[in-house]
Amino acid sequence: MSCLDTIADYGLRSMFSGYHQVHLPSADRPWLSFTIGAERLLPRSDFTLCQQFTLIGSGLIWNIYFGLLALLSGFFLALSLALGKASRIWALRKVSGGFILLFRGSPLFIQFFLAYFLFRNLKGVAPVFDPFTSAWLGALIVLFLNTAAYSAEIFHGALQSIPKGDLEAADAYGLSGWSKFRRVTFPTMLRLAWPAYINEAIFLFHATTLVYFSGFPAWQQKGDALYYANFFADKTFNPFVPYPILAGYFILLTLAIIGLMGLINRRLNRHLPRAARARLRLRPNLIR
Template identity: 70%
Template sequence: MSCLQTIQDYGLRSLGIGERLLPRDNFTLCEQVILIGSGMIWNVYFGVFALASGFLLATLLGVGKASTNPLFRKPASWFIFLFRGSPLFIQFFFGYFLFLSLKQHAPIFDAFSAAWLGALVVLFFNTAAYTGEIFYGALQSVPKGDVEAADAYGLTGWTRFRRVIWPTMLRLAWPAYTNEAIFLFHATTLVFFSGFPAQQQMGDALYYASYFADKTFNPFIPYPILAGYFIALTLVIIGIFGTINRRLNRHLPRSQRRKIRLRPNLIR
């Protein structure tokens, strides 16, 4: 079977399109590369959607934790503590079994017990908590002079936040947020190894990599392929976030621009 044929069969296998049966023996390098790459679709899906939705909640959490009103501060702090203090792996399990029990009472939770929505919700809360803490830290270090200048111009409330505080917060938080984005994409590999089952063998990249490692009993081929994909993905994230970082800092003199210091990859 030619490699082109393999791409047609397995290129979208992780979405259930193409050949139904996974290869069983005589695995070619092409099959492993294509199938693991097909699984990356899930990793990108989880990462992109959790990041985009998490950003909004994180802004609320960051502002809430920095608020002087305990009515906002307490819930935000507790939410951040809950999701930063416990392992993501346990959160996945807990979320899955919680959705399973809720399903018994309300059929609306049917979709939540599948990975595409349930795991996304857990990842969304998790990344919102981590990012919220980053934003909180950035809010605390917004220069006093910026806020005083805004006051002097007569800006108040929402306008002051939108025009002065929020952009500065983003600029200060961006290097740390880039790291968070990289962690998040790496964390998506946990989804199919926790409670969430992979229906009809539609799994993510690590799912297929471990499938091949189990079948061939040779970890030295599938895992390096997976590593290659993730290094490429990490470089893409760094590229995109670096571009945004340059745009956020475009008004600053070159010497004051903050370089993104990358410290990728810590387990949550």
């Protein structure tokens, strides 16, 4: 069996167990019909390198799913929390501060564990909570809250260090309220926070490997990259092949994040003089 066959069989294994017929837009008048899925049974013996690369790569889909969605949704909550923490209203400041401390102050590992317990008990109360015990929703919520807390702290720090002159200049132009925030405070904050935010994004993607490792169960042997790496280490009894493969995938993923976020960074800083910009491009230089 060639490697291409293996990829065809197992490339989507982390999302499908078995094959499904898909008819778009509907079953009786389809303009597009195709079969999507993956082999149900995982390889059982004679494990090839190709199988390991394919399945671990397939699991990576989940890591990207968790990381991307948590990062995007977390961004907005983080923004509100940062503003809340900097707010002049006492209650708002306390609530945001408490939330940030709770999620930044405790290990994600334990958060997953407790969240799973909580969701499982809620499930007994109302059927609405049924999907929460599955990783795709439950773990996503935990990651979302977690990254929001970390990013909020970064944004809060950036808010504090916005040059006083910039704000005074905005006042002088007669900007106030929402337009001041949108045109001055927000862009400056984002620009200042970005390098630290890139780090947070990297940490978040790495943290997604904890999902199936504590608390949340894997259904139908559909798991993330670490789940499959663990599977192979378990079956071949040799940790020195699957884990380095996993590491390799993650280095590529990290490079992609740095590259993408670096592009945004360049856009955020496009108004600055060239010399100042070069300094901010320090990170992509590390790749080479």
